[in-house]
Amino acid sequence: MVRLTHSLWVRMMSVVLIILAALAPLLYLGVSRIVEDGYQERFINSVRAYSRLVADQLEALDAAEFERRAGAVLDGVVLSGQVVFAQIVDGERKIHSSITPALGAASPREDYTFGQSPDQVYYISHQVRRPDHAVVLRLGFDEIPTSERIRATQRHVLLAIGGFVAVSIGLALWLSAVIARPMVLLQESAKRVASGDVHVQLQSHSSIREVAELNLHLERMRQELVGTNEQLTREIAEREASEHKRLTLERRLLHRERIVALGTLAGGVAHEINNIITPILLYAQMALDELPASSDLRADLQRVVESAHRARNLVWRILTFSRQSDTQAPSTVFALRAPVEDALALLRAIVPTNIEVVFRCEAEGVQLTGDPNFVQQVVFNLCTNAHQAMRRDGGRITVTLAAEEDPGEPQLRPGRYGVLEVSDTGEGIDPAALPHIFEPFFTTREVGEGTGLGLSVVHGIVESMGGLITVRSASKLGTTFRVYLPVAVALSNAAGAA
Amino acid sequence: MIARRIIVLLLLLGALAEAWPAAQTLVLVVRRDSPVTDLDSVTVRKLFLGVPVLINGTPLRPIRNRSEPHLDEIFLQQIVAMSQPSYDRQILNGVNRQGWLAPSEAASVTRVAAELNANPNAVSFMWERDVAHNPNLRVLRVLWSD
CATH class of the missing domain: 3.30.565.10 (Histidine kinase-like ATPase, C-terminal domain)
Structure with missing residues (x-):
């Protein structure tokens, strides 16, 4: 879990989600307030202007026709659609529109802000001057259509903000993947290099400059590592070859010294034997020469001479080995x-x-x-x-x-x-x-x-x-x-x- | 003893009478010797929207009474018949495009009365009860009654 929360992707997504979680409600509240204010201002402005217009119209009526025309004006006002209550108060006498019931006929109070009273009707009264006295015009405007428009617009705003949040999250996912993927690839390559596979080339192929530069520097480090590694391997191989060569030479030197020692010994012995054999061969040959051909001793002496020759031959070979031969x-x-x-x-x-x-x-x-x-x-x-x-x-x-x-x-x-x-x-x-x-x-x-x-x-x-x-x-x-x-x-x- | 009780009762009734909200009437006023005798509702609206209104060739000077918030609400609803933003836009529009003068504003009844006294062509509005304290003022017409 800790490993997950430390990953780049999760952190980036967390930042985006936190920002959206903080901003989306603020955005909704702000836009809702603007919508509400706008609709309410438009409502109040229009109802004030309209009621004033009606009052002015009543004020302009001829006194003789006032009674007859006032009711018609109130009916026309109600038929406009927005007015749900229309009344003229003339002292104790009240003239109502013939279309609407006597809604709020008791004594509707004046409204100055939208939604001021729970009856959802905005009441306005105007003094209408008549030639002899003043009458009061009271109109009630329905707030429900405006409230519904406000709520509908707020729903649309909510939907738009929801869509915005969804698209933002999608974009954040895509962007974090775009940013995090090369880093993950780089991390995997670095892991392989760290585990000894130094010939893996570090290639993240990122269009993000910082990631590309990081990749470049790591790749240079890897190449230097490979070079150093190869140099070390080469040096170790050379050292091993040198050691092997040294051991071979040492062994051969020892062998040669042993051969030389043996040769010296054998040569000394051969010299002494040669000194002994020479008179044997010489005197045996002289004796053989002096003996008559029919002598029985000739065969024996002949064997002595032959053995002496073989011995000389052996001595010569020993001397040759020891390189002390004087017959070269x-x-x-x-x-x-x-x-x-x-x-x-x-x-x-x-x-x-x-x-x-x-x-x-x-x-x-x-x-x-x-x-x-x-x-x-x-x-x-x-x-x-x-x-x-x-x-x-x-x-x-x-x-x-x-x-x-x-x-x-x-x-x-x-x-x-x-x-x-x-x-x-x-x-x-x-x-x-x-x-x-x-x-x-x-x-x-x-x-x-x-x-x-x-x-x-x-x-x-x-x-x-x-x-x-x-x-x-x-x-x-x-x-x-x-x-x-x-x-x-x-x-x-x-x-x-x- | 009975007399004391009657006195206390009378005092209580007096206090209740003071606390009981009296019927409010908004009236259009000018200086007592003002040449203005009458103004219909359309002219009053014109006047407070900055439209030049001449009486005997002399322009009238509207003074907006801003001594109470409630008075301001009644002014917007009954006299100019607009919302506050629309009224502000309308005044700006008249000043900038038509070269009209914006109505001057007074933050207290005393200030309204002083301006009315200073200018015979000045026109303003105030509660009827306030007019009673200013004998130099004259009521032109009732604008609104509770």
């Missing part, structure tokens, strides 16, 4: 495609027939700086891992060569990179194992099936070439390795100039 070839500029194709040729010879090897070259002429053997090693190791993941059910290994300008990886400097992508359709890598795959000696295979150094060596080679390796794996869908290697500087500059 001098850097040369080479085409990326060549070592990749060499590695794939070797690979096709060893993979079973249920595994398809596909090579795609999307960027010709990509040249790198470094040792092409390293690239060959990278391709070989990645593909070996891939075919071992698919050796039971078969599948497809896809090797793709491409080139990208500023790949968008945060660890890479801006520039042009050759991209080597190796993907398979195998089982994928367990998400729990994914963070550890580049760690040396980490393997998911059975004991004796792998050393756990393949991906470590790849990681070491890529890092030594200033590149980056990423991995994306999905269970049952396969794994994709992407290797980014910086292109040769001269060529990169030439490409950038082009």
